[in-house]
Structures are given as C-alpha cells and as structure tokens.
Amino acid sequence: MSRKSEAKYDHISIEKKWRERWKERGDFTIDLIHARRPFYNLMMFPYPSAEGLHVGNVYAFTGSDIYGRFMKMNGYDVFEPIGFDAFGMHSENFAIKKGVHPASLVPQNIAHFRDRQLKMLGFMFDWSRQVDTTDPLYYKWTQWIFVQLFKNGLAYQKKEPLNWCPSCMTVLASEQVIGGECERCSTKVEQKEMIQWFFRITDYAQKLLDNLAEIDWSEITKSAQRIWIGRSEGADIDFGIDGLDEKLRVFTTRPDTIFGATYMVLAPEHPLVEKITSPEQKKAVENYVRETMEKSEEERIDEAGTKTGVCTGGYSINPANGKKIPIWVADYVLIGYGTGAIMAVPAHDERDFEFAQAFNLPIIEVISPDGKEHELTEAYTGEGVMIHSETFNGIDSLEAIPQITRWFEDRGLGKKAVNFRLHDWCISRQRYWGPPIPIIHCDTCGPQAVPEKDLPVLLPDMEDFQPDGSGKSPLARSDEFVTTTCPKCGGPAKRETDVMDNFLDSAWYFFRYPSTEFDDRPFDSDRTRKWLPVDMYIGGNEHAVLHLLYTRFITMALKDMGFIEFEEPFKTFRAHGLIIKDGAKMSKSRGNVVNPDDFITRYGADCFRTYLMFLGPYTQGGDFQDKGIMGIRRFYDRIYRLVCAGNMAPGMPDDKGLVTLVHKTARDVTFNIKNLEYNTAIAFMMEFLNGMTGADTIYKKPVEILIRLMAPFSPHLAEELWERLGNEGNIFNAGWPEWDDSKIVYDTFQLVAQVNGKVRGTMEAPTDISKDDAIAMAQSNENVGRFTEGKNIVKTIYVPQKLVNIVVK
RNA sequence: GCCGAAGUGGUGGAAUUGGUAGACGCGCCGGUUUCAGGGACCGGUGGGCGCAAGCCUGUGGGGGUUCAAAUCCCCCCUUCGGCACCA
Incomplete structure (x- = not known):
C-alpha cells in the first residue's frame, strides 16, 4: 500500500464534524430538573483577556473536563458550565492601555474566547447556562448579596489605614497585596487612611478554620488558608498607665513571661501615643511617627530586623508585680495585629531582645531551661522553669500559662483571648469597572441600602472612566449618578460611588449557573438543593486565600442568613499545577509563551489536550517542550490506522497475557483518572496499544475498550473511531469499561x-x-x-x- | 528568617505497606521500506570495564537502620512555592 492512499488522521475535519454533531444533538445541555445522578463539575471561570486564552487556562480546563467526561461515562448527569469573570481591574487596566472603553472591549474578548477558542477545545460545556459578571442581570444579584450582608450587619464602613495601589489608584484588600505589591500590577502599595466598606469575614474566622478539617481539598490549599487565618491563642492583659486613668491592653501568647516584661511598645498609629507622651519627648515621638507613616510597605519589609523606635517618656505599671516600666513607640509593633501594643519581654522574644539591645533596655530572664540563671546572648523562646517570677517560681512555663491567665482573670486584669491575623475584607474600589456599591448616603438617615426593587444600580455609561487618584471613584464625577433621594426619608441624598471588589463577583458565580433562567432570584432553592454544593472544583492554587476564602465566607453568610442549607461551597477541591516551558516560567519577556491556537491547528485539540496532561502529574504541573507533542500524535496516528485498517477479529483474544493486559489497563487507567494522575493513565494506554499491536491478530473488543478509555482525553477522535467501529450514539453514553480483577492474573x-x-x-x-x-x-x-x-x-x-x-x- | 514541597539518564517524567531503578514519551544511534527531506516499521540507548558471559557503579551530598533503601531515620546542600517584625 502506498503512503498516499494510507488512511490519514485528519484532525481538522474530524474535530469540526464532532463539534457540529455535539451542538446539533445538544449532548451537553443537561436537564437540570430531571437529572437522576447530578454531578456538578466546576472549573474556575476565566478573565476574558484580550490576549486570548492562555495555555494555563487550557491546562486547567482540560484536566477538569477529563474528570467531568469520566464521570459522565460512569453514569452521572454531569453539569459542566463556564462563564466569564469580566469585571475588575484586569479588564479595565487593559482597556485603559488600549484606549478603548471596557464596555466595548469586554464583549469582543468574550466572543473571541468563547467562539474562537473555548469551543475549539472539546470541552463539554453547557453553553445554555453561561455567566457574565458584567451583565446587569448578573450583577444585580451581586449587589443583592451586598444588601443582604448590610442588612445583617456583615457589611459596614470604617476608617482604617489601608493598602493603596498608586498605579491602580484604589485601595486593596490585604489578600490582594502580595509581598507588599499589588496583586494585579505589582506596584508597591502605600498606606492610606480612608473610610471604606468592609465585610465581616473575621466573624467567620473560627468556622473557616475549623471546617478545613472536614472538607476534601488539596492539602496545600488548606494549609495556605490556615496560615492566612492565623489563629493564635493567648491572653489579653491590661497594663496600667502611670499618672493616667487609662488601660493599656496588650495581647500575648506568653503570659508566663510577664515578670520579664521590661518595657512596653505601642505601634506608631496607636491612639494612646499622644496621651502618654511626655512634653520632653513630644517632638521626638511626633517625628518618629511621621517618618514611619511615610515609609512604604517595602521599606518596612526591608528594614525588618533593624529596630527603630523612640521613648515616649510615659510609664506603664506591670500588673503582675506593680513595677514601673517605660513605654516606647516602635514600628516593629503593627497596629493591625492584636491590640497594636505589646509587653516586651526581651529575654524570651527575639524581636524584643534585638530592640532591648539596640536601646540598652534591661533584660530579665524568667524562663530557664534548667532552672538556673544564664547570661543571655539571644532570646530563649522555648519552655522551661519559671524564675524571677515571685510566687510562680519553680513552675513549668507551659503549666503557668493557664495559671497566670486565671490569676489575671480573677483580678479583672485580663482574660484568655484568641487572635486572628485575618482582617475584615475591604471591598471598596475607587474604580469604574465593577458593580456599584448599592448604598445611598443620606445626611439625616445615614447610609441606606438601595431597596431591592431598585436593583441593579446600573453602572453609568461614562466616556471618561479613568481613575484619577483622588481617592474617589470615577463614578463620583457623574452628578447624574450621584444625585438621588433617600429611600427612607425621601430627602436629597447621594449615591455611594465606589464599586465592589472583583472577588465578590466570583464569590458566588457557581450559585448562578444552575439558575440562570430565573430573573427574580439569584438562585432557585430547589435547583440549589439539587445541584450544590459543587461536587468537584478544580483550579489554581494562586486563589487559595483570595477567591477560595472569600467564597467560603459568602457561602457561610448565605447559610446563616437562611438562603441555603450548607456552609461549604465545594465538597472537593483540587489545585492543579503550573505549566512551565523548557524549565522556565512562561512570560512575554522571555518570548517562550505557548500559543494554544498554533498547536490546535497543527496537531488538533485532542492531541494538545492529551499532551498537556502527559507532561507530568496534573496536580504538580509540567514542562512543555514543543517536540514532545509528536509522541502523542504518533500514538493517535497508530490508533487511527489500526481502526481504519479494519481487519479485526471479533470479540476478545484467547491469549491470556492479552486478556490480562486489557483488564489491567482498564483498572489502572480508571484509578489514575480518579486520582487526576492523567500522565500515567496515558502511559498505560500507550503500553496497551503496544501490547495489542505486538500480537498477530487484532481483536475488536480490546480496541473498543481503549477508545472508551481515551475518550475523556480525546473526545473528538474517540467519537470518530467509535462510529467507524460501527457503534451508534454518543460514546459518552456508552459506559465506562469494566474490568474483572480475577482476570488480572499471571501464570x-x-x-x-x-x-x-x-x-x-x-x-x-x-x-x-x-x-x-x-x-x-x-x-x-x-x-x-x-x-x-x-x-x-x-x-x-x-x-x-x-x-x-x-x-x- | 519561618513553614511546606521537591531533587531520579541528554530530556519530561515512572516506580513509596522497603523487594529487578529508569515504565511511558522526547531526543539520540543503527537498520528496514526504490524512503529524499519534521513518514512508517524494527532494534539499541544511565555511567565505567569487558570480545563475550558478566562485573563494578549509580536516584543532590554525607552518615545510619535492614538480608534488602529512590523509598525509613539523622545531618548538610540546592531549587521551587507560601508567609514575612503576627507579640
């Protein structure tokens, strides 16, 4: 047979054929009401950026789609929706850069993403249920959630020093500051004191932490959340202030070291600083506070370790022994943690030790590992026996913690306390491209929620939408938008002009998918009961403390407000790994960005999908090497030729070795897919093919098994070959291959x-x-x-x- | 600095209740097909020694436990990720 007449795997026509067939048949539009075995398979919806779909998106979606298709073949009614997270600074900044209005750019981007890219990749999305966060029919309900939180005291305003990104010209939540830089544009953030809207996520700190023990999530994600929530147990203790009728409250995890407290430190922003400063120190303190405020977050990080501070001239009374100790101001104490003030125990805290050395403050050893006294050259932070602690001498320090705490409790000077490093979620953004915060400010009635019947508060169409750095959103420049009447008293009032954080849009999108046809409610309760919580969620771990934490909070709040019956949104979450290129991170500056479109055109979506999954364990990522895709292509070429050659014997082979191979492959591939070990699943399929083609006769049954096993990876090709083998109907309804353990035996x-x-x-x-x-x-x-x-x-x-x-x- | 994960051929990666290290690919080498050019098929491919049978060596480095260690324990090095003065 000459080469020319040999069957050629024409991926372009095959993939086109099946795309059309699926669409005609409506294979993936599922009946949400009558589904018998609902399985909600969710992947993180993308930003429809103008650069198009990134290979990282394809990687993430493919791994999720394979799982969804696998579950479908196992008899589940799999609901696999997709949408577009199109509000937010990412889209807006890009629009500014291009000099286009986001309202005209975003729909173009979505169309490109959806029609030119996502639809080419063989995902089994239910296109009848998309979500676009910028659609007023969607953000109406984002605003509705805000209103519910506001009514329940979970949304409030406060003035606080906040992270300000001078490039994006807006405040950010602490989760959106990565190493002192803006999460979106990597500009160094500054501190700015402003009045902003917050969500009380800290009310849920304990639950957010406790539930982690119960949910089936990637351990790496759970541990990131645990660290971020940062629970620590200790005591609040009130110190007296010499000559003032005020209390200075500190939080400490080491009440056992209180007899070693030789000075106190206030954060520069602490409200008591001014009151306790003596006239002689006034100038020095004022200078120090001002200098500190002018320092950027970056400078403070760089200086961590070198201790600075000034003495206030004020004194505090240690409630343990009545001793007078000096009060200092220093920036190593942070206003945002605990009470913004500490009792400094230089003998047993590294930072306090450094500070005491720098300023020649006394160091008193109160915990000794061996009960003896030592000349300390560094802080001893371990446990030991208490010394120099009056009636507590000789007690083991671990036992002393509850004892001392109780001693203070009895005298009304302190109490057991738990502190979290988690802060309330700042959701105000001084930007244009987001849902307006649905609040009306009335001079007589105060801030009022926009009545639900008036939602959505439409984002006004403004030609000039650029942020101006004034600390106010561009919306403030529209009188028409701002001017309104108070819903309570009917008097003149002004609308809130900030928009909401993009992460609120994405904190509830999966509630909307099953209920997209309802325009009178955000999500239908029957629908929600049937489909949520999500069965399987796959996405990037970069959202561990952003999206994934906010989402859990919103879900808990919705439950407590009586809208739903569960408090965790995702039964299972798996973090996928990252794709790199030739050992290095992909980036435009390196010029090593993989363009999915090129590979899809050249090798087909099936090959591209499979190759991405072959690079390494899905949860760990892999290294993309351009030449490697040929290995997958050859694998599919061989299968294609095998099926097209057509000279197969019916049924199963008699050869015991081959029979064992069939059953073993079905078993191993099944377990691999369940565990998201797609790379080894593909390897087993290759071994299977090698084993089959090594035999004299090819039998049809094993070939059909192989084609079903590969179907989740290469859906178009599998459908084509399934049909060529004379089967009718969607291969995804053909069932998953079964195996018989008793057949996996060797003589x-x-x-x-x-x-x-x-x-x-x-x-x-x-x-x-x-x-x-x-x-x-x-x-x-x-x-x-x-x-x-x-x-x-x-x-x-x-x-x-x-x-x-x-x-x- | 602290926490976590990981270091295996030229290369991506397999192998973990401890039991033949390198599955499956890529690349490379040799061959077959009247084959001219990213085709198909067959064979080989960790390193060293040897004509061969075979021997020695080998999973970041160094110790240890064991009949047996990529796998378990201790110390060290490197890389990546997270946190970063959190009291």
Missing part, C-alpha cells in the same frame, strides 16, 4: 535471585511456586552458584512472587 513471574542483596539472576517461575522450590530454583542458577560457592548460607529470604535473597558469609 508465571520473573523470579529474582539475589545473593547478599545483589541481583545475580532472573528466571521465570510459576506463580504458585512454593518457597522451597523457589529457593531451590534460585540456587540452581549458575551465576548465583558462583557467588555462593564455598560460602556459608546464613539465611534465605523469600518474598512471594518477587525474589529470593541468599545471605552468605
């Missing part, structure tokens, strides 16, 4: 003969060989004999169906 195995742990020979032995026979067989091996001759056999180890190890001396 013989390779018996390894070792002498002193080194392999000296291998021989084929019957599976049911006895221990004695196995040992005898090993000893009969010529090479083994060379190493045992003239030696004493000390012992012999037999591991059934594995090896014999003869130990000689």
Whole structure:
C-alpha cells in the first residue's frame, strides 16, 4: 500500500464534524430538573483577556473536563458550565492601555474566547447556562448579596489605614497585596487612611478554620488558608498607665513571661501615643511617627530586623508585680495585629531582645531551661522553669500559662483571648469597572441600602472612566449618578460611588449557573438543593486565600442568613499545577509563551489536550517542550490506522497475557483518572496499544475498550473511531469499561535471585511456586552458584512472587 | 528568617505497606521500506570495564537502620512555592 492512499488522521475535519454533531444533538445541555445522578463539575471561570486564552487556562480546563467526561461515562448527569469573570481591574487596566472603553472591549474578548477558542477545545460545556459578571442581570444579584450582608450587619464602613495601589489608584484588600505589591500590577502599595466598606469575614474566622478539617481539598490549599487565618491563642492583659486613668491592653501568647516584661511598645498609629507622651519627648515621638507613616510597605519589609523606635517618656505599671516600666513607640509593633501594643519581654522574644539591645533596655530572664540563671546572648523562646517570677517560681512555663491567665482573670486584669491575623475584607474600589456599591448616603438617615426593587444600580455609561487618584471613584464625577433621594426619608441624598471588589463577583458565580433562567432570584432553592454544593472544583492554587476564602465566607453568610442549607461551597477541591516551558516560567519577556491556537491547528485539540496532561502529574504541573507533542500524535496516528485498517477479529483474544493486559489497563487507567494522575493513565494506554499491536491478530473488543478509555482525553477522535467501529450514539453514553480483577492474573513471574542483596539472576517461575522450590530454583542458577560457592548460607529470604535473597558469609 | 514541597539518564517524567531503578514519551544511534527531506516499521540507548558471559557503579551530598533503601531515620546542600517584625 502506498503512503498516499494510507488512511490519514485528519484532525481538522474530524474535530469540526464532532463539534457540529455535539451542538446539533445538544449532548451537553443537561436537564437540570430531571437529572437522576447530578454531578456538578466546576472549573474556575476565566478573565476574558484580550490576549486570548492562555495555555494555563487550557491546562486547567482540560484536566477538569477529563474528570467531568469520566464521570459522565460512569453514569452521572454531569453539569459542566463556564462563564466569564469580566469585571475588575484586569479588564479595565487593559482597556485603559488600549484606549478603548471596557464596555466595548469586554464583549469582543468574550466572543473571541468563547467562539474562537473555548469551543475549539472539546470541552463539554453547557453553553445554555453561561455567566457574565458584567451583565446587569448578573450583577444585580451581586449587589443583592451586598444588601443582604448590610442588612445583617456583615457589611459596614470604617476608617482604617489601608493598602493603596498608586498605579491602580484604589485601595486593596490585604489578600490582594502580595509581598507588599499589588496583586494585579505589582506596584508597591502605600498606606492610606480612608473610610471604606468592609465585610465581616473575621466573624467567620473560627468556622473557616475549623471546617478545613472536614472538607476534601488539596492539602496545600488548606494549609495556605490556615496560615492566612492565623489563629493564635493567648491572653489579653491590661497594663496600667502611670499618672493616667487609662488601660493599656496588650495581647500575648506568653503570659508566663510577664515578670520579664521590661518595657512596653505601642505601634506608631496607636491612639494612646499622644496621651502618654511626655512634653520632653513630644517632638521626638511626633517625628518618629511621621517618618514611619511615610515609609512604604517595602521599606518596612526591608528594614525588618533593624529596630527603630523612640521613648515616649510615659510609664506603664506591670500588673503582675506593680513595677514601673517605660513605654516606647516602635514600628516593629503593627497596629493591625492584636491590640497594636505589646509587653516586651526581651529575654524570651527575639524581636524584643534585638530592640532591648539596640536601646540598652534591661533584660530579665524568667524562663530557664534548667532552672538556673544564664547570661543571655539571644532570646530563649522555648519552655522551661519559671524564675524571677515571685510566687510562680519553680513552675513549668507551659503549666503557668493557664495559671497566670486565671490569676489575671480573677483580678479583672485580663482574660484568655484568641487572635486572628485575618482582617475584615475591604471591598471598596475607587474604580469604574465593577458593580456599584448599592448604598445611598443620606445626611439625616445615614447610609441606606438601595431597596431591592431598585436593583441593579446600573453602572453609568461614562466616556471618561479613568481613575484619577483622588481617592474617589470615577463614578463620583457623574452628578447624574450621584444625585438621588433617600429611600427612607425621601430627602436629597447621594449615591455611594465606589464599586465592589472583583472577588465578590466570583464569590458566588457557581450559585448562578444552575439558575440562570430565573430573573427574580439569584438562585432557585430547589435547583440549589439539587445541584450544590459543587461536587468537584478544580483550579489554581494562586486563589487559595483570595477567591477560595472569600467564597467560603459568602457561602457561610448565605447559610446563616437562611438562603441555603450548607456552609461549604465545594465538597472537593483540587489545585492543579503550573505549566512551565523548557524549565522556565512562561512570560512575554522571555518570548517562550505557548500559543494554544498554533498547536490546535497543527496537531488538533485532542492531541494538545492529551499532551498537556502527559507532561507530568496534573496536580504538580509540567514542562512543555514543543517536540514532545509528536509522541502523542504518533500514538493517535497508530490508533487511527489500526481502526481504519479494519481487519479485526471479533470479540476478545484467547491469549491470556492479552486478556490480562486489557483488564489491567482498564483498572489502572480508571484509578489514575480518579486520582487526576492523567500522565500515567496515558502511559498505560500507550503500553496497551503496544501490547495489542505486538500480537498477530487484532481483536475488536480490546480496541473498543481503549477508545472508551481515551475518550475523556480525546473526545473528538474517540467519537470518530467509535462510529467507524460501527457503534451508534454518543460514546459518552456508552459506559465506562469494566474490568474483572480475577482476570488480572499471571501464570508465571520473573523470579529474582539475589545473593547478599545483589541481583545475580532472573528466571521465570510459576506463580504458585512454593518457597522451597523457589529457593531451590534460585540456587540452581549458575551465576548465583558462583557467588555462593564455598560460602556459608546464613539465611534465605523469600518474598512471594518477587525474589529470593541468599545471605552468605 | 519561618513553614511546606521537591531533587531520579541528554530530556519530561515512572516506580513509596522497603523487594529487578529508569515504565511511558522526547531526543539520540543503527537498520528496514526504490524512503529524499519534521513518514512508517524494527532494534539499541544511565555511567565505567569487558570480545563475550558478566562485573563494578549509580536516584543532590554525607552518615545510619535492614538480608534488602529512590523509598525509613539523622545531618548538610540546592531549587521551587507560601508567609514575612503576627507579640
């Protein structure tokens, strides 16, 4: 047969054919009401950026889609929706850069994403239920959520020093500051004191933490959340202030060290600083506070370790022993944690030790590892026996913590306390491209929620939408938008002009998917009961403390407000890994960005999908090497030719080895997919093909099994081959291959003969060989004999169906 | 600095209740097909020694436990990720 007439795997026409067929048949539009085995398979919806779909998106979606298709073949009614997270600074900044209005750019981007890219990749999305966060019909309900939180006291305004991104010209939530930089544009953030809207996520800190123990999430994600929530247990203790009728409250995890407190430190922003400063120190303190406020977050991070501060001239009274100790101001104490003030115990805290050394403050050892006194050259932070602690001397420090806490409690000077580093979620943004915060400010009635019947508060169409850095949103420049009447008293009032954080849009989108046809409610309760919580959620771990934490909070709040019956949104979450290119991160500056479109055109979506999954374990990512995709292409070419050749014997082969291979492959591929170990699943399928083509006759049944196993990876090709083999109907309704464990048996195995742990020979032995026979067989091996001759056999180890190890001396 | 994960051929990666290290690919080498050019098929491919049988060596480095260690324990190095003065 000449090369020309040989069957050629034409991926372009095959993929086109099946895209159309699926659309015609409506294969993936599922009946949400009558579904019998609902399975909600969710992936993180993308920003429809103008650069188009990134290979990282394709990687993420493919891994999720394979899982969804696998579940479908296992008989579940899989709901796999997709949408567009199109509000927010990412879209807006890009629009500014291009000089286009986001309202005209975003729909273009969505169309490109959806029609030119996502639809080419063979995902089984239910296109009848999309979500676009910029659609007023969607953000109406984003605003509705705000209103519910406001009514329930979970949304409030407060003035606080906040993270301000000078480039994006807006405040950010602390989760959106990564290493002192803006999460979106990597500009160094500054501190700015402003009045903003917050959500009380801290009310849920304990629950957010506790539930982590119960949910089936990637451990790496759970641990990131645990660290971010940052629970620490200790005590609040009130120190007196010399000459003032005020209390100075501190939080400490080490009340056992209180007799070693030799000074106090206030954060520069602490409200008591001014009151306690003595006239002599006034100037120095004022200078220090001003300098600190002017420092950027970056400078403070860089300086961590070098201690600065000034003495206030004020004194505090240690409630443990009545001693007078000086109060200092220093920036190593943060206003945002605990009470913004500490009792400094230089002997047992590294930071306090450094500070005490820098400013020659006394160091008193109160915890001793061996009960003796020491000359301290560094802080001792471990446990030990208490010394210099009056009536507590001799007590083990661990036991002393509850004792001392109780001692203070009894005297009304302190109490057990728990602190979280988690802060309330700042959701105000001084930007244009987001849902307006649905609040009306009335001078007489205060801030009022926009009545639900008046939602959505439409984002006004403004030609000039650029942020101006004034600390106010561009919306403030529209009188028409701002001017309104108070819903309570009817008097003149002004609308809130900030828009909401983009992460609120995405905190509830999966509630909307199953209920997109309802325009009188955000989500239908029957629908929600049937489909939520989400069964499987796959996405990037970069959202561990952003989206994934906010989402859990919103879900908990919705439950407490009575709208839903569960408090965790995702039963299972798996973080996928990251794709790199030739060992390095992909980036435009390196010029090593993989463009999915090129590979799809050249090799087909099926090949591209499969290759991405072959790069490495899905949860760990992989290294994309352009040449590697040929391996997958060859694999599919071979299968295609095999099926097209058509000369197959019916049914299953008689050959026991082949039968075993069929069952073993079905089993292994199944478990691999369940565990998201797609790379090894593909390897097993390749071995299967190699094993089949090595035989004289090809049988049809094993080929059909292989095609079903590969269907989640290469849906178009699998459909095509399934049809060519004479099957009717969607392969995804054909069921998942079953296997029989009792068929996975071998008559013989390779018996390894070792002498002193080194392999000296291998021989084929019957599976049911006895221990004695196995040992005898090993000893009969010529090479083994060379190493045992003239030696004493000390012992012999037999591991059934594995090896014999003869130990000689 | 602290926490977590990981270091395996030229390369991506397999193998973990401890039991033949390198599955499956890529690349490379040799061959077949009247084959001219990213085709198909067959064979080989960790390193060293050897004509060969085979031997030695080998999973970041160094110790240890064990009949047996990529896998378990201790110390060290490197890389990546997270947190970053959190009291």
